Amino acid sequence: QLVESGGGSVQTGGSLRLPCSVSRGTYSTMCVGWFRQAAGKEREGLASTYPSTGNTWYVDSVKGRFTLSQDNVENTVYLEMNNLKPEDTAVYYCAARSLWNGCDTTWLKNPLVDESTNWGQGTQVTVS
Numbered sequence: 001q002l003v004e005s006g007g008g009s010v011q012t013g014g015s016l017r018l019p020c021s022v023s024r025g026t027y028s029t030m031c032v033g034w035f036r037q038a039a040g041k042e043r044e045g046l047a048s049t050y051p052s053t054g055n056t057w058y059v060d061s062v063k064g065r066f067t068l069s070q071d072n073v074e075n076t077v078y079l080e081m082n083n084l085k086p087e088d089t090a091v092y093y094c095a096a097r098s099l100w101n102g103c104d105t106t107w108l109k110n111p112l113v114d115e116s117t118n119w120g121q122g123t124q125v126t127v128s
Helices: 105-109
Strands: 002-004 009-011 016-022 030-037 044-050 055-058 066-071 076-083 091-097 123-127
Touching: 002 091, 016 030, 016 044, 016 091, 016 123, 030 105, 044 066, 044 076, 044 105, 055 066, 055 105, 066 123
Parallel strands: 009 123
Antiparallel strands: 002 016, 016 076, 030 044, 030 091, 044 055, 066 076, 091 123
């Protein structure tokens, strides 16, 4: 089970941090990723991590602006977003899947291929 929070409205250039709380029983064997879907557009991957090792992957479009961090005591992965732009407006989703299916950019580029992926309910981010 995944629970996102932290969304809201922010001005251009602002920052937000989105937490994703992962069920304790699965945290150590799962990849965790952040994705977003803007109105009328396909879901796109942003960043992913294997929390047990701290390895992270980012798509080129967010490198330098978005950063993943984690709290392995609280089983939470954070997406830190800086220098936000209006085009970052979207519903942001946290997702998790078995590490055996891969945690890297292949997952980020094909977010809906793996039907075993677990998705959170999403949180709205609006940049104006």
